[in-house]
Amino acid sequence: xxxxxxxxxxxxxxxxxxxFRDGIRRTSPHLTLRALPFKPRIPDKEAVKxxxxxxxxxxxxxxxxxxxxxxxxxxxxxxxxxxxIQAAFRQLLFQISPGWRLVVxxxxxxxxxxxxxxxxxxxxxxxxxxxEVLNGHS
RNA sequence: GAGAGUAGGCGCAGGUGGUUACAGACCAGUUAAGGCAGAUGGUCUGAGGAAAGUCCGGGCUCCCGAAAGACCAAACUUGCUGGGUAACGCCCAGUGCGGGUGACCGUGAGGAAAGUGCCACAGAAACAUACCGCCGAUGCAGCAAUUAGCCAUAAGCUGACUGCUUGCAGGUAAGGGUGCAAAGGUGUGGUAAGAGCGCACCAGCAGCGUCGAGAGGCGCUGGCUCGGUAAACCCCGGUUGGGAGCAAGGUCAAAGGAACACGGUUGGUCUUUUACCGAUUCCACUGCCUAAGAGCCGCUAGAGGCGUCUGGUAACAGGCGUCCCAGAUAGAUAACCGCCCUUAAAAGUGGUCAUGCCACUUCUAAGAACAGAACCCGGCUUAUGUCCUGCUCUCUCCC
RNA sequence: GCGGGCGUAGUUUAGUGGUAAAACCUUAGCCUUCCAAGCUAAUGAUGCGAGUUCGAUUCUCGCCGCCCGCU
Numbered sequence: 001x002x003x004x005x006x007x008x009x010x011x012x013x014x015x016x017x018x019x020f021r022d023g024i025r026r027t028s029p030h031l032t033l034r035a036l037p038f039k040p041r042i043p044d045k046e047a048v049k050x051x052x053x054x055x056x057x058x059x060x061x062x063x064x065x066x067x068x069x070x071x072x073x074x075x076x077x078x079x080x081x082x083x084x085i086q087a088a089f090r091q092l093l094f095q096i097s098p099g100w101r102l103v104v105x106x107x108x109x110x111x112x113x114x115x116x117x118x119x120x121x122x123x124x125x126x127x128x129x130x131x132e133v134l135n136g137h138s
Numbered sequence: 139g140a141g142a143g144u145a146g147g148c149g150c151a152g153g154u155g156g157u158u159a160c161a162g163a164c165c166a167g168u169u170a171a172g173g174c175a176g177a178u179g180g181u182c183u184g185a186g187g188a189a190a191g192u193c194c195g196g197g198c199u200c201c202c203g204a205a206a207g208a209c210c211a212a213a214c215u216u217g218c219u220g221g222g223u224a225a226c227g228c229c230c231a232g233u234g235c236g237g238g239u240g241a242c243c244g245u246g247a248g249g250a251a252a253g254u255g256c257c258a259c260a261g262a263a264a265c266a267u268a269c270c271g272c273c274g275a276u277g278c279a280g281c282a283a284u285u286a287g288c289c290a291u292a293a294g295c296u297g298a299c300u301g302c303u304u305g306c307a308g309g310u311a312a313g314g315g316u317g318c319a320a321a322g323g324u325g326u327g328g329u330a331a332g333a334g335c336g337c338a339c340c341a342g343c344a345g346c347g348u349c350g351a352g353a354g355g356c357g358c359u360g361g362c363u364c365g366g367u368a369a370a371c372c373c374c375g376g377u378u379g380g381g382a383g384c385a386a387g388g389u390c391a392a393a394g395g396a397a398c399a400c401g402g403u404u405g406g407u408c409u410u411u412u413a414c415c416g417a418u419u420c421c422a423c424u425g426c427c428u429a430a431g432a433g434c435c436g437c438u439a440g441a442g443g444c445g446u447c448u449g450g451u452a453a454c455a456g457g458c459g460u461c462c463c464a465g466a467u468a469g470a471u472a473a474c475c476g477c478c479c480u481u482a483a484a485a486g487u488g489g490u491c492a493u494g495c496c497a498c499u500u501c502u503a504a505g506a507a508c509a510g511a512a513c514c515c516g517g518c519u520u521a522u523g524u525c526c527u528g529c530u531c532u533c534u535c536c537c
Numbered sequence: 538g539c540g541g542g543c544g545u546a547g548u549u550u551a552g553u554g555g556u557a558a559a560a561c562c563u564u565a566g567c568c569u570u571c572c573a574a575g576c577u578a579a580u581g582a583u584g585c586g587a588g589u590u591c592g593a594u595u596c597u598c599g600c601c602g603c604c605c606g607c608u
Contacts, residue, residue, distance in 0.1 A: 016468075067468095087473090192538100244588105257555100367589100369590095
């Protein structure tokens with residue numbers, strides 16, 4: 001079980017807000033996926049330079065995980081679920097088209113049944129396929 | 139030996155090596171005028187006993203302008219004694235009371251003869267009284283017997299004495315019943331009946347003596363007695379500048395300086411000041427937006443850890459030596475493997491009177507639980523796996 | 538991080554030291570040809586644990602759960 005490097009994580013509140021506002025939505029029994037493709041938000045002057053940047057070195061996929069207190073009041077459990085999802089993403093990372101911003105919302109049911117690493121991996125794969133985020137490499 | 143229980147632990151929260159992964163610090167080299175950031179490689183480090191609940195106490199920072207003194211007011215409730223501590227509502231040692239066969243445990247432990255309130259139902263009565271009952275000594279009335287006087291006798295009248303308990307005035311609080319609680323308790327004398335009315339013991343109160351640092355302990359004497367509730371109001375004692383909290387606060391960001399008189403500034407009043415604020419005048423300056431960007435600082439060396447010695451019953455204090463040990467910000471610790479260690483179970487060998495116990499060997503299993511730092515400390519409370527030690531009670535066996 | 542409020546029958550509310558109340562719901566009976574309505578009766582609760590008190594839903598303390606606010 002391994003974590004995600006910092007480049008591939010959503011780090012700012014602004015990003016989360018935009019994904020929740022404009023992103024497409026797909027759901028599965030235990031997870032909800034919100035996805036938003038890359039869109040330059042830097043105004044006029046910087047825009048040209050930014051587009052050049054994208055062309056030269058493509059933006060990495062950024063992934064955020066949202067898990068509320070209602071899922072479980074115990075921090076240990078929330079952290080474990082987060083790590084499991086991170087590990088699943090790490091396995092799927094090379095299949096995802098670059099430039100997407102993804103947010104996974106964990107449903108309260110995720111604490112209940114036999115929700116382990118493989119369950120999350122399977123659900124994520126299905127969600128990403130539905131959202132057409134995957135490229136043809138697999 | 140078994141079972142049950144009780145108290146404590148400055149006991150542990152596996153160790154170590156390796157492969158991947160994440161976070162931080164430092165170093166190297168790369169891009170580069172230089173700096174920051176990023177990527178690459180290397181070294182080191184990386185959660186807890188409760189990190190939790192947020193129930194208390196502090197440090198730190200800002201705001202209420204600051205400081206000192208007197209009186210009053212207000213707020214708070216921590217309230218047996220002595221000690222410890224930076225401080226505490228915490229800790230240690232002791233006292234009283236209560237519980238337990240015991241080891242031990244609990245204790246929100248000032249005042250009820252300053253005052254007010256409440257004490258349902260029941261009961262006569264809940265703080266002052268008298269329902270049933272007992273007595274009826276004393277006084278009055280009634281009835282009966284005896285006797286004395288008046289009278290010739292009887293009857294009658296008057297008086298004395300005794301009895302009745304019939305009644306009233308009255309005495310009493312022993313007994314009954316009610317209740318959580320009924321006017322100190324038990325015994326005995328005493329009395330008309332009773333009563334601390336007298337006496338003995340016990341309990342309580344006051345005074346004296348004595349022991350103790352003190353709470354209090356012990357002893358003697360005295361008078362004879364006073365319900366409970368203050369986690370009801372309250373009184374007394376004690377304490378106190380208040381508020382906000384690291385999302386404090388600073389900084390990235392220009393927002394300044396001078397003058398003198400007036401007015402004002404602690405909850406209130408009074409006093410003082412070199413303090414501060416307002417407004418006024420003069421000079422100078424000022425385009426707008428974004429600070430939730432978790433930018434950078436605060437931000438991790440501290441009432442610090444470990445070892446040892448000294449003092450103290452202990453909490454704890456002091457000396458010396460040694461070590462540096464998380465600093466994230468959508469928020470870092472995980473997965474797998476080898477060896478060692480610990481515990482448990484099974485098998486074998488040896489010791490022993492022993493199917494038990496101890497030691498060794500082999501193999502297997504487990505290392506679980508509660509749970510994740512968010513400015514930092516000291517406590518309390520709650521959650522939780524395992525190990526060790528002291529003590530107590532009961533049963534059984536041996537001497 | 539800081540602060541506030543509430544837990545009472547299955548549900549919504551009373552009760553603030555002395556047998557825990559009401560409405561709706563549920564069940565049974567009566568009524569009706571049947572149902573509804575109506576009438577009668579029954580079942581059923583103080584979140585948990587200590588303490589104060591003769592006695593606690595009420596007072597005190599500690600937990601647990603739920604809801605809300607501020608930054």
